[in-house]
Amino acid sequence: MFSGPEIAALFTSMGITHVVSIADSTIGAWHPAIEQSPDLRLVRVCREGEAWAVAAGLYLGGATPLVLIQCTGFFESGDSLRNVLHDWQLPIFSVIGYRSYLNQDTLPGDTCLAFTEPLLDAWRIDYRLITAPSQLDEIRTHYFACRDAGTPGAALIAEGKA
Amino acid sequence: MSDERERMPLHDAMLTLHRARRADDVVITSMGAAREWMALGASSLDLPLVPSSMGMAPAIGLGLALAQPHRRIIVVNGDGAMLMNLGSLVSITAAAPANLTLILEDNSAYEVTGAQPTPGAAAARADATNVDFVAMARACGFRSVYHYRSADTWAREVDEVLAATGPTFVLLDVGTVPGAVGPRSPGPAAARARKLRRELATGAA
Numbered sequence: 527m528f529s530g531p532e533i534a535a536l537f538t539s540m541g542i543t544h545v546v547s548i549a550d551s552t553i554g555a556w557h558p559a560i561e562q563s564p565d566l567r568l569v570r571v572c573r574e575g576e577a578w579a580v581a582a583g584l585y586l587g588g589a590t591p592l593v594l595i596q597c598t599g600f601f602e603s604g605d606s607l608r609n610v611l612h613d614w615q616l617p618i619f620s621v622i623g624y625r626s627y628l629n630q631d632t633l634p635g636d637t638c639l640a641f642t643e644p645l646l647d648a649w650r651i652d653y654r655l656i657t658a659p660s661q662l663d664e665i666r667t668h669y670f671a672c673r674d675a676g677t678p679g680a681a682l683i684a685e686g687k688a
Numbered sequence: 689m690s691d692e693r694e695r696m697p698l699h700d701a702m703l704t705l706h707r708a709r710r711a712d713d714v715v716i717t718s719m720g721a722a723r724e725w726m727a728l729g730a731s732s733l734d735l736p737l738v739p740s741s742m743g744m745a746p747a748i749g750l751g752l753a754l755a756q757p758h759r760r761i762i763v764v765n766g767d768g769a770m771l772m773n774l775g776s777l778v779s780i781t782a783a784a785p786a787n788l789t790l791i792l793e794d795n796s797a798y799e800v801t802g803a804q805p806t807p808g809a810a811a812a813r814a815d816a817t818n819v820d821f822v823a824m825a826r827a828c829g830f831r832s833v834y835h836y837r838s839a840d841t842w843a844r845e846v847d848e849v850l851a852a853t854g855p856t857f858v859l860l861d862v863g864t865v866p867g868a869v870g871p872r873s874p875g876p877a878a879a880r881a882r883k884l885r886r887e888l889a890t891g892a893a
Binding site for chain 1: 735739740741742743744745747748749750751752753754755756773775776778779782783877878881884885888889
């Protein structure tokens with residue numbers, strides 16, 4: 527839906543300094559542009575739970591991090607995000623890939639569709655569902671609203687490949 | 689590696705670090721290390737991870753080290769927590785912050801839940817040998833790696849260890865503390881986070 531340069535420009539316009547990420551087939555295609563941006567640093571981690579904790583450390587140290595992961599990794603990282611977002615109340619913003627939302631050709635019946643949004647609600651994360659290229663600016667608008675409120679938030683990006 | 693290692697008392701290990709840390713160092717502690725550290729006295733740059741998501745202390749340290757590259761960041765982790773997030777050894781060396789020291793206090797047990805052996809402890813393993821954390825750290829690419837069994841040697845060399853170019857990995861063989869309980873929160877976590885962030889924003893490291 528979005529190109530790497532579009533995403534890198536978006537994150538730069540949001541004032542993001544570090545993108546903490548694990549690739550999926552959509553997000554991974556954005557990594558080169560993020561790495562090439564002079565204003566962004568890509569921090570690769572080994573599991574998504576780590577991503578929230580690395581972002582927490584970055585935030586405490588004065589940086590402006592963003593977590594970029596797929597919804598499957600969001601499922602994996604529950605206890606870490608609970609600790610970071612709710613115990614320590616750090617307003618970390620995330621961009622989460624929504625696997626199989628646009629089509630299920632690769633994974634018919636993908637249960638990501640059943641669990642992603644209910645779990646975002648369960649973890650009390652205010653998210654915006656992004657399903658079309660015309661919504662790019664909604665991500666920025668939502669980010670600034672969350673930043674100004676001092677709360678965590680997420681953009682849930684519809685993906686068409688598993 | 690057998691399980692008949694010489695082990696230093698946890699209190700002695702932490703006291704040595706407490707005396708050696710600089711005023712502008714950030715020290716992150718978890719579980720039993722947090723309990724012992726808080727008992728030694730507080731600094732405004734301490735981050736006892738209570739409450740925590742077990743295993744995440746090294747990752748928080750990595751983030752702090754990247755955000756504060758001119759300040760020493762010291763993480764004290766336990767072996768049970770380390771085993772929950774071994775991938776953090778790889779994430780740390782991928783980013784390779786020169787200012788990060790990860791100290792692993794290995795008592796081979798989940799101490800605060802009754803000292804049950806971890807899956808890495810000789811007592812719980814089919815081959816009856818402890819997993820080799822030093823070899824793991826070397827294989828992952830830590831630039832400086834140290835291992836201490838004796839409290840005296842650790843105390844003698846701690847300044848050199850903390851001055852080494854990181855990322856640095858330090859294994860300390862420590863004993864369990866009989867009857868030990870988990871660390872108690874020193875106050876509301878959100879307020880402590882805001883205070884630390886302010887301190888780091890205004891600090892002169």
